[in-house]
Amino acid sequence: MARLIILGPPGSGKGTQAEYIARHFSIPAISTGDLFRAHVKGRTELGAEAGKYMDKGEFVPDHVTTGMLRLRLQDGDAAAGFLLDGYPRNAAQVLALDELLSSGRHAVDVVIALTVGDDELAARMLRRAKEQGRSDDTESVIKRRLELYRDETHAVVTSYTERGLLVSVDGTGEREAITAAAIAAVQAALERGSVAGPGRD
Template sequence: MTASSARRLVLMGPPGAGKGTQASRLAEHLGVPAISTGDIFRANVAERTELGQQAQRYMDAGEYVPDEVTNAMVADRLAADDATAGFLLDGYPRTEAQVGELDRMLEAAGVSLDVVVELTADVDELVKRLLGRAAEQGRSDDTESVIRRRLEVYSEQTAALVDVYDARGILVRVDGLGSVDDVAARLLDALS
């Protein structure tokens, strides 16, 4: 695998598994944009757009933003020029309906996903990480009760997607615990 290859990846894993950190490093290595729905939502919240205000209510409760809002934002972003040669999606898809919508978006563009990477991590370690991040960043969406709810929602809704992509033969699992460099090395190993 080289950075010049057209790559279309999805990076999955529970909140706090290090997706954001690893997505930006991996995307830079591959020469594709890292597309994070969380970043898109937070930008809209910061700009107090109508979409941002809708998203804020769901994010503060530890729930997912509704599919129709999320799908429209992702479709828009994947249509951007910098995503034509490839992309790394972080935080999307999160539901089986979103998997179907992503399939339709990619099919319309005449492309498909190359690989789905699942970062795995222990729940108690994730809670510890997210509480630490909340303290550092003052994030209103990272209280312990909201963190635990987000992990429950992930388990209820998103974990099922792992089975969908595993059945397609494009799923790779990578241990998300350890130093940033160790996890990055395991990711690159898994993709080569």
């Protein structure tokens, strides 16, 4: 059983890695983007609220995102663990996740942080923008996106580092090698016993 979180800046390949890592541990990869799309498509109450913000290009409020995650974690496939991609993304969501998991006497086991240099991230996103014909992804826009990501997630990284749950994984190189390194880092953290404590199994 593993309850994991993956963090990484835009262009780090976080979504791709999440799928492969989750598959290895036989747990679902749960991304906030997928949750938003599922609720909007299903025309749920939460989806309608999220859609108002998404249509304007604004962040979906924490209480809406957390509400969607609460429902998702009640699904049977998440009973044996999960890998969260895109949540928590700020200090308030870290506390909300603590509360969500504490109701089942669980806690986060390991937080994977993919690290990639800014020059590499910018090159990847510019290449992707060119392939997808996205003229809005300029160097200045990409730089701003990276700054916003770091500002927003600083508290998340700090919190999980202080708890001894964060493992850094080099996000450069071949996809297979990054996946293998991430899996090895998670397994080592679990075996170290640094994640043992009240409410953990």
